[in-house]
Amino acid sequence: MSTARRFLPLVTGALAVLVLTVVVAALPWLWDEDPAASVLRVRYPERGIDPDALDALRAELDLPADPVTGALGWLGGALTGDLGTSWVSRAPVGPSVAGALGVSLTLALSAVVVAAVAALALLAPGVWRAARRGASDTGRGGAVVASVLGAVPEIVLGAVLVAVVAVGWGLLPSTGFAGPAHLVLPALALGLPAGGLLARMLSSAAESALAEGWVRTWRSWGTPPGTVALGVARRAVATASPQIALLVVGLLGSAVAVEQLFGIPGVGSAALDAVLAQDLPVAQAAVMLLVVLGLVLGAVGVLAHRALLGPARSGSELPAGVPLPSGHARSWAPWAAASALALVVLTGLPRDGATTERRLAPPSWSAPMGTDAVGRDLWARIAHGALLTVGTAVAVTAVCLVIGLLVGVGGRSARAGAADVVNALPPVVVGLVIAAVAGPGLLGAAIAVIAVGWVPLAVHARTLATEARASGYVRAAVLAGATPWRIARRHVLPAVVGPVTRHGLARVPHAALGIAALSFLGLGAAPDSPEWGAVLADSLAYVERAPWTILAPTVGLALLAVVVALVRESRASS
């Protein structure tokens, strides 16, 4: 039984890899299209399809008869170290994809360093104060800043950084990847929003830690606040370490838009281009290398979690998650943000959002938020798109939360498994596959974001559940003969739901951003839809000439982030 359980994650991981290989191999069939025709179109654009050329190409590419044969053939080659030859460039796939992966790894690790520093800067004051006062509340200011930072679209931040630092001041290169100087701006663009998310995650973990009994004990001994804060930090980082690993992996494949803005030859762009060109050997190799790396880094995160918890976990001596004291000081910020958002939406709804000849008009009395590139009133667009955007994001997050809790609390093992496989997938590639099946649209984009978005919540839940199971009273319940179901429901779930829900709420703007990222590729809402992601995608090219076109949807997302950041769940422990 225990052996089977030990290997279960390995089995699900391997199964996920297999399914994935078949899905990628099936892309031409999903698209209902001859891959030879796709390759021909890429090689000879604007030419139509010449039957002779198609036959010649089919013979050259040696296409498999069906997806399963193709996938197994490719896997066989991959296991012997042969990743095949690109259908488009005819070059061996291995070296080029490995190089792209190295580039992406370098970028992702630098972004994580930025994220860690940003999260530390956001959290340190609150934890220090709390450790000194003996409170378990790390303060609101940090949380608001973290949430707003987490809601800034990476690509918008990147575009602003390029315009100001590289083009305006000439301090750093704007494109390319030839040396460390090229790393700074993209790492900031990717790392700062990630730092906001990380801070939200860590603050949740830190508050749990601050509420634990040992903090009171230490304080009563007169331990200096610095030592207490370090202890809390270690405890929080332990809880968050699988999340940090997840963040690195997520950044590997999902940085496509930022890679393109900075002209960085990363693996996400390689995978995207290959899928679009139906260059299956390259797509297979890129997706598979990402997944393998994701599994390795996922395992490293779990190991780090164990190492940081130290003997406490094995000795089942972790304190129980202590309910947070209720009755926090009320904050005016979420109410102000919600009112502002509601006011903008209600006053904007009657406005006319049709195209006019007044394109890119700056804010004025007649168009207080300005107009976009085809002369549409931005106030009207933001208002018309608010319900669609917020509704979709909330729905997506809710589904992610349910899946995440079920998988996280239901699964017993803390080991890497199918979740890590899914996490390593570039969301744009998932979006493309879903668009191939369901057609492009908001629903497909939402499904794509859900497909990847449940993973961080599941991993968070898994980590917390592991900790809860290691606490004394769960052991007592086991000794008392409680059934696993009862333990999960009565003891584990209450300790998990609160922090994971808060984490999920912090991800609501993230879900909107995920849909926006797909909009950039025409995989999100219809381009003339007022969904905020589509509005952002439409306006990105004008970030410098007409900042107001970007400002309206960005501020909208930031307000949304403030609203959800401060919705405090009452951690009712039944």
Add this chain to the structure above:
Amino acid sequence: MKRLAVVLAVLGLALAGCFSGSGGDPAEGRLRVGLSFPPTSGLSPYGNEATLATRLGVTEPLVTLVGGTPIPALATAWTQIAPTAWRFVLRPGVTFHDGSPLTPDAVAGSLNRAAAATPVPRALASLAEAGLPVTARADGDGVVVTTPVPDPVLPQRLASPELVVLAPGAYADPTRPSPVRAGTGPFVLERVDGSAGATLAANPAYWRGPVAAPGVDARFLADGTARANALRAGELDVAEAIPVSQVPTITAPQQVVGVPLPRSVAVYLDQRSPVLADPGVRAAVRGAIAPIDVAGTIYEGRADAAAGLFGPATPWAAARPPHPVLPPATPAGQRIRLATYSDRAELPEIAAADADALRRAGFTVDVTVLESSAFEAQLGTGAFDAVIISRSQQLDTGDPVGYLASDFSCAGSYNQARYCDPATDALLAAAGQSTDVETRRRAALEVEGRVLAADAVVPHITERARVGVGGGLTGVAEDPNEQFLITHETRRG
């Protein structure tokens, strides 16, 4: 502490690790060029990258086109010696980049191999119906090129970047010749780095004279905004295809040069779509979208408003006769599926403007914007009623009849309006036989009028090139055919 040291060491290694490409050292005077599409097949002359090789000054054809007229390049003179045969006299003293001389045998070999390539080079496609489109043989100090049917525009065809002359050593892989050290142009292609870029050095023995720049570093930047940023930051000397949205941000000393191109952006109305099969409805669509000032608003004056398919790049088209205009029906909420692709940032904006205009006129509109390969895969399947496409009319030869035949004849290979009219086909067939350039142009205008009268296509604009040029850079070719860019005269400072 030890643990921290290990973590830092690993991070340090990872951060020091993987960089790619070189920044390019501007002090050497090498030119830094930003390409808009990737050289994935090693700048092979067969296919899309042929133009890339001529634009970077690596390869050269026998003749070049100026205003539709062939002028000498590697060939100094040509005569039609028979209805189906032309003789080209080769320029003496030219050597390939590998040091071997440009001989009649080498030229004949290059042409014969190109004629046998699959797919057939675009410039020769209309000759290929009768078997091999051309055969070439060495003849004294020149080559004789024969065609299966009399061909009045053979010299124009041989200006195609796909029919450049390479050294015999370039054909190790006959399906994908490599111009590395095998061209004749001002720059020697030294290395192609996959899809990342290419490195070139000046050709010390260039036949037109000394080459000003010591070399070229070309790199591929997919994102138009990134190319514009790199130009503005002084990291590029030449940036291809600057998006309209970025043009106003490029200020002196950098500039954007724009010559009119033979490329139109138009809405193709599917003649077989359930909605648009009705000529009255098509006329109503045209009536709604044709008045939109696309050139002035979305292109911000960086394009020319279209009077027809042909624009200022083909000045002879200004003499087009008026065509009949059908009366529009009154729209009654019919649903139109309008689609375009996202690779050219202006097209989705046109889609938004067109959709709104159609809605105001009384239609219901669904807009789809796809990535271009996904879009092309759905073209011609009836998935859309109307598509917005940016389409080149050049087909490498400057011959308007070939373009119209591929886009508007019943058997046309790129007929997106699914327009099929026997009378138009007959006109095109007759024009294809004509040896007189003027006759061909008149026929082209007549066909254009028929297509416009049928509302098969509603032209919005004709495009202009938007090449970003860095401060102090001179000698960049302004070629309406988009075949040449970096020349032996291009220099910085």
